[in-house]
Amino acid sequence: MDPFVAGLPKCELHLHIEGTLEPELKLELARRNGVELPYGTVEEARDAYRFDSLSSFLVGYYESMAVLRTEPDFYDLALAYLARAAAQNVRYAEIFFDPQAHTARGVPFDVVIRGLRRALLDGERLHGVRAQLILCFLRDQSAEFAMATLLESLPYREWIVGVGLDSDERGNPPEKFAAVFARARREGYLLTMHCDVDQENSTAHIRQCLDVIGVDRIDHGVNALDDPELAAEIGRRGLALTVCPVSNGFVTDGPKADVIRRMLDLGLRVTINSDDPAYFRAYVAENLDVVRRELDLTRDELVRLERNAFEAAWLPRAAKDAYLAELETYAGASRAVGAKKGEDA
Ligand SMILES: [Zn+2]
Secondary structure, eight states, X not given: OOHHHHHSOEEEEEEXXXXXXXXXXXXXXXXHHTOOOSOOSHHHHHHHOOOXXXXXXXXXXXXXXXXXXXXHHHHHHHHHHHHHHHHTTEEEEEEEEOHHHHHTTTOOHHHHHHHHHHHHHHHHHHHOOEEEEXXXXXXTSOHHHHHHHHHHHGGGGGGEEEEEEESOOTXXXXXXXXXXXXXXXXXXXXXXXXEOTTOTTHHHHHHHIIIIIOOSEEEEOGGGGGSHHHHHHHHHHTOEEEEOHHHHHXXXXXXXXXXXXXXXXXXXXXXXXXXXXXXXXXXXXXXXXXXHHHHTOOXXXXXXXXXXXXXXXXXOHXXXXXXXXXXXXXXXXXXXXXXXXXXXX
Protein backbone atom coordinates (compact mmCIF):
# COMPACT_ATOMS: atom_id res chain seq x y z
CA MET A 1 0.00 0.00 0.00
CA ASP A 2 1.28 3.42 -0.96
CA PRO A 3 1.80 5.41 2.29
CA PHE A 4 0.24 8.55 0.79
CA VAL A 5 -2.93 6.59 -0.07
CA ALA A 6 -2.94 4.96 3.38
CA GLY A 7 -2.91 8.31 5.20
CA LEU A 8 -5.19 10.22 2.85
CA PRO A 9 -8.36 11.50 4.62
CA LYS A 10 -11.13 9.53 2.90
CA CYS A 11 -14.83 9.74 2.22
CA GLU A 12 -16.72 6.60 1.23
CA LEU A 13 -20.07 6.97 -0.52
CA HIS A 14 -20.78 3.47 -1.87
CA LEU A 15 -20.62 0.82 0.82
CA HIS A 16 -23.21 -1.86 1.61
CA ILE A 17 -23.11 -2.67 5.31
CA GLU A 18 -24.18 -6.25 4.59
CA GLY A 19 -21.15 -6.44 2.26
CA THR A 20 -18.79 -5.81 5.16
CA LEU A 21 -19.61 -9.15 6.84
CA GLU A 22 -16.16 -10.71 7.25
CA PRO A 23 -15.99 -14.53 7.59
CA GLU A 24 -14.84 -14.28 11.24
CA LEU A 25 -17.91 -12.29 12.28
CA LYS A 26 -20.17 -14.44 10.13
CA LEU A 27 -19.07 -17.57 12.03
CA GLU A 28 -19.42 -15.79 15.38
CA LEU A 29 -22.96 -14.63 14.57
CA ALA A 30 -23.90 -18.11 13.31
CA ARG A 31 -22.77 -19.58 16.64
CA ARG A 32 -24.55 -16.85 18.62
CA ASN A 33 -27.84 -17.40 16.77
CA GLY A 34 -27.65 -21.16 16.27
CA VAL A 35 -27.59 -20.82 12.48
CA GLU A 36 -26.20 -23.89 10.67
CA LEU A 37 -23.56 -23.00 8.06
CA PRO A 38 -22.21 -25.51 5.53
CA TYR A 39 -18.67 -24.90 6.84
CA GLY A 40 -16.92 -24.46 10.16
CA THR A 41 -13.67 -22.59 9.66
CA VAL A 42 -12.79 -19.04 8.62
CA GLU A 43 -10.86 -20.40 5.63
CA GLU A 44 -13.86 -22.39 4.41
CA ALA A 45 -16.14 -19.40 4.96
CA ARG A 46 -13.74 -17.21 2.97
CA ASP A 47 -13.61 -19.79 0.18
CA ALA A 48 -17.41 -19.64 -0.01
CA TYR A 49 -17.13 -15.96 -1.05
CA ARG A 50 -16.53 -17.00 -4.67
CA PHE A 51 -18.34 -15.68 -7.72
CA ASP A 52 -17.71 -14.52 -11.25
CA SER A 53 -20.84 -12.48 -12.02
CA LEU A 54 -23.30 -10.18 -10.31
CA SER A 55 -25.93 -12.92 -10.09
CA SER A 56 -23.58 -15.51 -8.53
CA PHE A 57 -22.38 -12.83 -6.11
CA LEU A 58 -25.94 -11.97 -5.07
CA VAL A 59 -26.79 -15.63 -4.32
CA GLY A 60 -23.95 -15.89 -1.74
CA TYR A 61 -24.62 -12.40 -0.48
CA TYR A 62 -28.24 -13.06 0.51
CA GLU A 63 -27.37 -16.51 1.93
CA SER A 64 -24.83 -14.90 4.29
CA MET A 65 -27.43 -12.53 5.71
CA ALA A 66 -29.17 -15.45 7.49
CA VAL A 67 -26.74 -15.00 10.41
CA LEU A 68 -27.97 -11.42 11.03
CA ARG A 69 -30.95 -11.73 13.39
CA THR A 70 -30.86 -9.36 16.36
CA GLU A 71 -30.21 -5.70 17.06
CA PRO A 72 -26.73 -6.49 18.54
CA ASP A 73 -25.87 -8.40 15.31
CA PHE A 74 -26.46 -5.29 13.19
CA TYR A 75 -24.63 -3.19 15.78
CA ASP A 76 -21.58 -5.48 15.70
CA LEU A 77 -21.58 -5.56 11.89
CA ALA A 78 -21.60 -1.78 11.52
CA LEU A 79 -19.19 -1.07 14.37
CA ALA A 80 -16.69 -3.56 12.89
CA TYR A 81 -16.87 -1.72 9.56
CA LEU A 82 -16.36 1.68 11.23
CA ALA A 83 -13.30 0.40 13.13
CA ARG A 84 -11.78 -0.84 9.86
CA ALA A 85 -12.69 2.39 8.12
CA ALA A 86 -11.04 4.44 10.88
CA ALA A 87 -7.84 2.41 10.46
CA GLN A 88 -7.81 3.55 6.80
CA ASN A 89 -8.46 7.18 7.81
CA VAL A 90 -12.00 7.18 6.42
CA ARG A 91 -13.36 10.39 7.94
CA TYR A 92 -16.93 10.13 6.69
CA ALA A 93 -19.06 7.37 5.16
CA GLU A 94 -22.54 7.03 3.69
CA ILE A 95 -23.67 3.47 4.32
CA PHE A 96 -26.29 1.53 2.36
CA PHE A 97 -28.51 -0.97 4.12
CA ASP A 98 -31.03 -3.38 2.56
CA PRO A 99 -33.99 -3.60 4.97
CA GLN A 100 -36.04 -5.81 2.64
CA ALA A 101 -33.35 -8.51 2.72
CA HIS A 102 -34.04 -8.70 6.47
CA THR A 103 -37.76 -7.97 6.81
CA ALA A 104 -38.48 -10.61 4.12
CA ARG A 105 -37.01 -13.27 6.44
CA GLY A 106 -38.80 -12.04 9.53
CA VAL A 107 -36.31 -9.58 11.05
CA PRO A 108 -38.23 -6.37 11.88
CA PHE A 109 -37.17 -3.06 10.29
CA ASP A 110 -36.89 -1.62 13.79
CA VAL A 111 -34.29 -4.24 14.81
CA VAL A 112 -32.14 -3.50 11.76
CA ILE A 113 -32.14 0.27 12.01
CA ARG A 114 -31.74 0.50 15.78
CA GLY A 115 -28.64 -1.70 15.64
CA LEU A 116 -27.12 0.31 12.80
CA ARG A 117 -28.01 3.66 14.36
CA ARG A 118 -26.44 2.75 17.70
CA ALA A 119 -23.25 1.61 15.92
CA LEU A 120 -23.05 4.91 14.02
CA LEU A 121 -23.28 6.89 17.26
CA ASP A 122 -20.63 4.72 18.93
CA GLY A 123 -18.48 4.66 15.77
CA GLU A 124 -18.17 8.42 15.85
CA ARG A 125 -17.49 8.47 19.59
CA LEU A 126 -15.02 5.54 19.65
CA HIS A 127 -13.37 5.76 16.23
CA GLY A 128 -13.97 9.35 15.09
CA VAL A 129 -15.71 8.30 11.85
CA ARG A 130 -18.94 10.12 11.04
CA ALA A 131 -21.48 8.16 9.01
CA GLN A 132 -25.04 8.39 7.70
CA LEU A 133 -27.46 5.71 6.45
CA ILE A 134 -28.96 5.32 2.96
CA LEU A 135 -31.91 2.92 2.68
CA CYS A 136 -31.63 0.80 -0.47
CA PHE A 137 -34.63 -0.86 -2.10
CA LEU A 138 -34.15 -4.22 -3.80
CA ARG A 139 -34.94 -3.65 -7.48
CA ASP A 140 -35.63 -7.33 -8.18
CA GLN A 141 -38.54 -7.11 -5.71
CA SER A 142 -41.84 -5.37 -6.48
CA ALA A 143 -42.42 -1.61 -6.44
CA GLU A 144 -45.21 -2.26 -3.89
CA PHE A 145 -42.73 -3.90 -1.48
CA ALA A 146 -40.40 -0.92 -1.95
CA MET A 147 -43.24 1.53 -1.22
CA ALA A 148 -44.23 -0.41 1.90
CA THR A 149 -40.60 -0.29 3.06
CA LEU A 150 -40.42 3.45 2.39
CA LEU A 151 -43.52 3.99 4.55
CA GLU A 152 -42.02 1.75 7.25
CA SER A 153 -38.93 3.96 7.29
CA LEU A 154 -40.78 7.22 7.92
CA PRO A 155 -40.79 7.05 11.75
CA TYR A 156 -36.96 6.86 11.46
CA ARG A 157 -36.73 9.67 8.90
CA GLU A 158 -34.18 11.60 11.01
CA TRP A 159 -31.80 8.61 10.97
CA ILE A 160 -31.75 8.16 7.17
CA VAL A 161 -30.27 10.70 4.75
CA GLY A 162 -31.44 9.21 1.46
CA VAL A 163 -32.66 6.21 -0.51
CA GLY A 164 -31.00 4.08 -3.16
CA LEU A 165 -31.71 1.11 -5.40
CA ASP A 166 -29.59 -2.04 -5.61
CA SER A 167 -29.64 -5.78 -6.42
CA ASP A 168 -30.18 -7.23 -9.91
CA GLU A 169 -30.76 -4.56 -12.56
CA ARG A 170 -31.72 -6.92 -15.42
CA GLY A 171 -35.35 -6.29 -16.25
CA ASN A 172 -35.67 -3.85 -13.34
CA PRO A 173 -35.26 -0.34 -14.80
CA PRO A 174 -35.30 2.85 -12.70
CA GLU A 175 -38.78 3.81 -13.96
CA LYS A 176 -40.24 0.73 -12.22
CA PHE A 177 -39.67 2.69 -8.98
CA ALA A 178 -40.67 6.18 -10.19
CA ALA A 179 -43.58 6.52 -7.73
CA VAL A 180 -41.48 5.22 -4.81
CA PHE A 181 -38.68 7.70 -5.48
CA ALA A 182 -41.13 10.57 -6.04
CA ARG A 183 -42.65 9.85 -2.63
CA ALA A 184 -39.18 9.54 -1.07
CA ARG A 185 -38.32 12.96 -2.48
CA ARG A 186 -41.50 14.45 -0.98
CA GLU A 187 -40.53 12.97 2.37
CA GLY A 188 -37.21 14.81 2.20
CA TYR A 189 -34.87 11.97 1.30
CA LEU A 190 -32.01 12.49 -1.16
CA LEU A 191 -31.96 10.06 -4.09
CA THR A 192 -29.37 7.78 -5.62
CA MET A 193 -29.53 4.60 -7.71
CA HIS A 194 -27.21 1.83 -8.81
CA CYS A 195 -26.47 1.90 -12.54
CA ASP A 196 -24.60 -1.37 -12.77
CA VAL A 197 -21.67 -1.90 -15.08
CA ASP A 198 -22.13 -3.46 -18.53
CA GLN A 199 -25.75 -4.43 -17.81
CA GLU A 200 -28.25 -4.52 -20.65
CA ASN A 201 -29.83 -1.13 -21.51
CA SER A 202 -27.26 0.54 -19.26
CA THR A 203 -27.24 4.00 -20.87
CA ALA A 204 -31.05 4.00 -21.22
CA HIS A 205 -31.31 3.25 -17.49
CA ILE A 206 -28.88 6.05 -16.60
CA ARG A 207 -30.98 8.39 -18.76
CA GLN A 208 -34.08 7.35 -16.76
CA CYS A 209 -32.21 8.11 -13.53
CA LEU A 210 -31.72 11.66 -14.78
CA ASP A 211 -35.02 12.34 -16.56
CA VAL A 212 -37.59 10.17 -14.75
CA ILE A 213 -36.17 9.94 -11.22
CA GLY A 214 -34.07 13.11 -10.95
CA VAL A 215 -31.30 11.48 -8.91
CA ASP A 216 -28.86 13.45 -6.76
CA ARG A 217 -26.08 10.91 -7.40
CA ILE A 218 -25.31 7.81 -9.49
CA ASP A 219 -23.83 4.61 -8.06
CA HIS A 220 -21.33 3.02 -10.48
CA GLY A 221 -22.56 4.60 -13.76
CA VAL A 222 -19.40 3.65 -15.65
CA ASN A 223 -21.37 3.13 -18.89
CA ALA A 224 -22.43 6.80 -18.93
CA LEU A 225 -19.32 7.42 -21.00
CA ASP A 226 -20.68 5.18 -23.77
CA ASP A 227 -22.99 8.11 -24.63
CA PRO A 228 -21.14 11.48 -24.83
CA GLU A 229 -24.37 13.50 -24.48
CA LEU A 230 -25.30 11.55 -21.33
CA ALA A 231 -21.83 12.09 -19.86
CA ALA A 232 -22.07 15.80 -20.66
CA GLU A 233 -25.45 16.05 -18.91
CA ILE A 234 -24.05 14.35 -15.79
CA GLY A 235 -21.26 16.91 -15.86
CA ARG A 236 -23.68 19.83 -16.27
CA ARG A 237 -25.71 18.64 -13.29
CA GLY A 238 -22.55 18.09 -11.21
CA LEU A 239 -23.70 14.58 -10.28
CA ALA A 240 -21.17 12.41 -8.49
CA LEU A 241 -20.48 8.86 -9.70
CA THR A 242 -19.57 6.36 -6.98
CA VAL A 243 -17.26 4.00 -8.85
CA CYS A 244 -16.02 0.73 -7.25
CA PRO A 245 -13.02 -0.56 -9.25
CA VAL A 246 -12.24 -3.82 -7.40
CA SER A 247 -15.93 -4.76 -7.40
CA ASN A 248 -16.03 -4.08 -11.16
CA GLY A 249 -13.03 -6.38 -11.56
CA PHE A 250 -15.01 -9.23 -9.95
CA VAL A 251 -18.28 -8.94 -11.84
CA THR A 252 -17.13 -7.47 -15.21
CA ASP A 253 -14.02 -7.74 -17.37
CA GLY A 254 -11.83 -5.49 -15.20
CA PRO A 255 -11.56 -2.54 -12.78
CA LYS A 256 -12.54 -0.04 -15.51
CA ALA A 257 -9.56 2.16 -14.65
CA ASP A 258 -9.52 3.57 -18.20
CA VAL A 259 -13.06 4.86 -17.65
CA ILE A 260 -12.02 6.48 -14.35
CA ARG A 261 -9.22 8.23 -16.25
CA ARG A 262 -11.67 9.53 -18.85
CA MET A 263 -14.05 10.71 -16.12
CA LEU A 264 -11.20 12.65 -14.51
CA ASP A 265 -10.21 14.14 -17.88
CA LEU A 266 -13.82 15.19 -18.54
CA GLY A 267 -13.99 16.88 -15.13
CA LEU A 268 -16.76 14.57 -13.90
CA ARG A 269 -17.20 14.16 -10.13
CA VAL A 270 -15.87 10.60 -9.98
CA THR A 271 -15.28 8.99 -6.56
CA ILE A 272 -13.64 5.70 -5.52
CA ASN A 273 -15.42 3.28 -3.18
CA SER A 274 -15.37 -0.33 -1.97
CA ASP A 275 -19.00 -1.56 -2.50
CA ASP A 276 -18.86 -4.95 -0.64
CA PRO A 277 -15.34 -5.03 0.81
CA ALA A 278 -15.57 -8.33 2.72
CA TYR A 279 -16.52 -10.12 -0.50
CA PHE A 280 -14.11 -8.29 -2.81
CA ARG A 281 -11.34 -8.31 -0.17
CA ALA A 282 -10.57 -4.64 -0.68
CA TYR A 283 -11.66 -1.71 1.48
CA VAL A 284 -11.57 1.83 0.14
CA ALA A 285 -7.79 2.35 0.57
CA GLU A 286 -7.08 -0.81 -1.46
CA ASN A 287 -9.49 0.43 -4.15
CA LEU A 288 -7.68 3.77 -4.33
CA ASP A 289 -4.36 1.98 -4.49
CA VAL A 290 -5.52 -0.20 -7.40
CA VAL A 291 -6.54 2.90 -9.36
CA ARG A 292 -3.30 4.67 -8.42
CA ARG A 293 -1.27 1.79 -9.84
CA GLU A 294 -3.42 1.20 -12.94
CA LEU A 295 -3.45 4.89 -13.92
CA ASP A 296 -0.14 5.99 -12.40
CA LEU A 297 -2.07 8.72 -10.54
CA THR A 298 -0.26 11.70 -9.05
CA ARG A 299 -0.83 12.72 -5.44
CA ASP A 300 -2.82 15.72 -6.67
CA GLU A 301 -5.10 13.38 -8.62
CA LEU A 302 -5.60 11.17 -5.56
CA VAL A 303 -6.47 14.27 -3.53
CA ARG A 304 -8.89 15.28 -6.27
CA LEU A 305 -10.73 11.94 -6.02
CA GLU A 306 -11.26 12.51 -2.28
CA ARG A 307 -12.16 16.17 -2.83
CA ASN A 308 -14.84 14.97 -5.26
CA ALA A 309 -16.18 12.59 -2.61
CA PHE A 310 -16.30 15.16 0.23
CA GLU A 311 -17.95 17.67 -2.15
CA ALA A 312 -20.55 15.04 -3.09
CA ALA A 313 -21.25 14.04 0.53
CA TRP A 314 -24.79 14.60 1.78
CA LEU A 315 -23.60 16.92 4.53
CA PRO A 316 -24.12 20.60 5.38
CA ARG A 317 -21.63 22.96 3.68
CA ALA A 318 -19.73 23.71 6.90
CA ALA A 319 -19.12 20.00 7.60
CA LYS A 320 -17.86 19.43 4.04
CA ASP A 321 -15.56 22.43 4.33
CA ALA A 322 -14.05 21.09 7.54
CA TYR A 323 -13.22 17.76 5.86
CA LEU A 324 -11.91 19.53 2.75
CA ALA A 325 -9.62 21.67 4.92
CA GLU A 326 -8.28 18.51 6.56
CA LEU A 327 -7.65 17.03 3.11
CA GLU A 328 -5.82 20.17 1.92
CA THR A 329 -3.68 20.19 5.08
CA TYR A 330 -2.67 16.58 4.38
CA ALA A 331 -1.91 17.37 0.73
CA GLY A 332 0.02 20.52 1.68
CA ALA A 333 2.14 18.66 4.25
CA SER A 334 2.98 16.03 1.65
CA ARG A 335 3.95 18.71 -0.91
CA ALA A 336 6.17 20.39 1.70
CA VAL A 337 7.93 17.09 2.43
CA GLY A 338 8.35 16.55 -1.34
CA ALA A 339 9.85 20.03 -1.77
CA LYS A 340 12.21 19.50 1.19
CA LYS A 341 13.38 16.20 -0.32
CA GLY A 342 13.97 18.05 -3.62
CA GLU A 343 16.09 20.66 -1.78
CA ASP A 344 18.10 17.98 0.03
CA ALA A 345 18.80 16.22 -3.26
ZN1 LIG B 1 -23.24 -1.38 -4.72
